Amino acid sequence: MLDNRPPLPPEIARRRTFAIISHPDAGKTTLTEKFLLYGGAIQMAGQVRAKGEARRTRSDFMQMEKDRGISVSASAMSFDFGRFRFNLVDTPGHSDFSEDTYRTLTAVDAAIMVIDGAKGVESQTQKLFEVCRLRDLPILTFCNKMDRESRDTFDIIDEIQENLAIDVTPASWPIGSGRDFLGCYDLIHDRLELMDRADRNVVGESIRIEGLGDPKLAEHVPAELLEKLREEVEMARELLPPLDRRAFLDGTLTPIWFGSAINSFGVKELMDGIAEYGPEPQVQNAEPRKVAPEEQKVSGFVFKVQANMDPKHRDRVAFVRMVSGHFERGMKLTHVRSKKPMAISNPVMFLASDRELAEEAWAGDIIGIPNHGQLRIGDALTEGESLRFTGIPSFAPELLQTCRAGDPMKAKHLDKALMQFAEEGAAKVFKPSFGSGFIVGVVGALQFEVLASRIELEYGLPVRFEPSQFTSARWVHGPRDKVDAFANANKQHIATDNDGDPVYLTRLQWDIDRVERDYPDIRLSATKELM
Numbered sequence: 001m002l003d004n005r006p007p008l009p010p011e012i013a014r015r016r017t018f019a020i021i022s023h024p025d026a027g028k029t030t031l032t033e034k035f036l037l038y039g040g041a042i043q044m045a046g047q048v049r050a051k052g053e054a055r056r057t058r059s060d061f062m063q064m065e066k067d068r069g070i071s072v073s074a075s076a077m078s079f080d081f082g083r084f085r086f087n088l089v090d091t092p093g094h095s096d097f098s099e100d101t102y103r104t105l106t107a108v109d110a111a112i113m114v115i116d117g118a119k120g121v122e123s124q125t126q127k128l129f130e131v132c133r134l135r136d137l138p139i140l141t142f143c144n145k146m147d148r149e150s151r152d153t154f155d156i157i158d159e160i161q162e163n164l165a166i167d168v169t170p171a172s173w174p175i176g177s178g179r180d181f182l183g184c185y186d187l188i189h190d191r192l193e194l195m196d197r198a199d200r201n202v203v204g205e206s207i208r209i210e211g212l213g214d215p216k217l218a219e220h221v222p223a224e225l226l227e228k229l230r231e232e233v234e235m236a237r238e239l240l241p242p243l244d245r246r247a248f249l250d251g252t253l254t255p256i257w258f259g260s261a262i263n264s265f266g267v268k269e270l271m272d273g274i275a276e277y278g279p280e281p282q283v284q285n286a287e288p289r290k291v292a293p294e295e296q297k298v299s300g301f302v303f304k305v306q307a308n309m310d311p312k313h314r315d316r317v318a319f320v321r322m323v324s325g326h327f328e329r330g331m332k333l334t335h336v337r338s339k340k341p342m343a344i345s346n347p348v349m350f351l352a353s354d355r356e357l358a359e360e361a362w363a364g365d366i367i368g369i370p371n372h373g374q375l376r377i378g379d380a381l382t383e384g385e386s387l388r389f390t391g392i393p394s395f396a397p398e399l400l401q402t403c404r405a406g407d408p409m410k411a412k413h414l415d416k417a418l419m420q421f422a423e424e425g426a427a428k429v430f431k432p433s434f435g436s437g438f439i440v441g442v443v444g445a446l447q448f449e450v451l452a453s454r455i456e457l458e459y460g461l462p463v464r465f466e467p468s469q470f471t472s473a474r475w476v477h478g479p480r481d482k483v484d485a486f487a488n489a490n491k492q493h494i495a496t497d498n499d500g501d502p503v504y505l506t507r508l509q510w511d512i513d514r515v516e517r518d519y520p521d522i523r524l525s526a527t528k529e530l531m
């Protein structure tokens with residue numbers, strides 16, 4: 001953005017597409033709710049949770065989510081904030097769903113890291129942060145729950161700098177802590193922000209101050225706290241780097257705001273930060289060339305597929321990150337993988353989780369395209385150009401189990417159910433060339449339970465997952481005739497994935513080494529590149 005490129009068209013420049021990363025319980029849901037409240041997308045705090053509850057009660061596996069405190073119902077929400085359009089992409093929080101979460105992060109331009117002021121950087125935050133780092137995503141930090149007893153401000157900042165190896169610059173500085181928490185001193189605008197404890201949905205007073213020497217401060221802050229504030233801010237300004245936009249955009253420096261989401265405190269300042277510092281929709285890596293948001297022609301890629309959002313319909317919604325151009329409803333786009341045109345007649349946008357027809361979308365936006373399974377994760381949509389957006393990860397399944405229908409008469413339905421989940425990216429599904437049943441590969445053990453519950457619920461089909469004789473799956477690459485010959489000679493080990501591509505299954509690393517030695521034309525790979 002600062003690389004001497006001409007300014008983006010205003011409609012694109014005003015877009016901010018981001019995700020929230022956090023450890024469960026740090027306050028992501030509460031913060032999301034407050035964002036929507038300020039964005040005017042909901043009228044009352046509590047609606048996100050209420051909707052969440054409604055979603056949860058819809059299916060039993062959601063009960064499991066609830067018991068274990070996992071959220072799997074992810075979506076993208078759009079709302080306006082001042083002259084800006086925010087697109088917030090929800091990331092499922094539990095590590096068992098990391099694959100999905102990681103992919104979500106390919107669709108955003110920035111991330112907000114929420115930490116609990118008493119707990120600091122927790123394990124899940126750290127993991128998600130590492131993914132953001134791989135993509136050099138700019139990070140804004142929100143230190144939440146300052147209304148409770150929290151750690152020393154310098155300790156929190158030190159911990160982030162050390163554990164995450166990123167520079168931290170305070171955008172605000174907390175005054176008091178726990179029950180004595182008064183509010184923050186806004187270091188960017190030299191303002192005193194006071195928290196209103198009486199009404200959680202009301203933003204407290206904001207008082208313009210002429211620097212920390214302003215006598216007005218003493219009218220609002222008790223002498224003891226004021227002295228501490230002056231000392232700490234002076235020290236912070238001396239020891240910590242200033243807010244440098246370039247470093248922020250490069251992902252090497254994160255501004256931190258302190259606040260309390262539940263008290264609506266510090267949220268607006270954070271949103272102002274996103275609006276002001278961005279970033280705008282970014283250039284996306286693709287083959288054979290990068291794609292810039294201001295390009296006239298429309299393009300986008302599928303980063304998530306969600307099935308059965310409406311349980312009455314067997315539809316799927318493919319979430320597409322628009323990469324370039326100005327999309328209008330009814331446009332015919334080329335589905336690059338099949339090279340077929342697709343009329344996008346009923347795209348949806350999620351305004352505070354209510355679906356609405358998207359009449360238009362600009363680079364940076366997320367639209368949902370209902371479809372019957374044609375659209376898969378990683379697929380590109382363009383106005384004809386053969387583009388392949390790169391960087392969407394596909395993880396090697398680390399756990400394999402055999403899946404059988406509880407009722408053999410319904411085995412056919414199992415086929416359909418598993419294929420759906422494979423397309424959603426929820427599991428890898430292999431059909432062995434020998435024997436019956438399917439082999440299902442996942443990244444986290446909990447996914448087997450989720451799959452079993454969903455298959456029973458959505459397809460009325462009880463299933464059993466059993467240990468498989470195999471522990472590793474490798475995709476087989478090479479010239480067609482060589483692959484066929486290899487498959488024929490190793491039938492016991494060969495399966496096909498949901499695209500019909502051959503996969504070699506084994507339990508021994510030795511086998512894999514042997515194949516590489518004995519079949520020089522064959523290459524085995526642990527992941528199948530999605531795009």
Ligand code: G4P
Nearest residue numbers: 023024025026027028029030144145147148260261262263
């Ligand atoms: P998550 O999505 O990251 O998992 O967190 P969520 O927003 O659900 O918040 C986790 C808990 O922390 C909730 O309490 C929430 O009310 C509380 N919380 C969020 N922000 C703040 C804050 O600024 N200060 C304080 N003190 N608490 C906060 P809960 O008891 O689990 O749920 P609930 O009964 O309040 O809904």
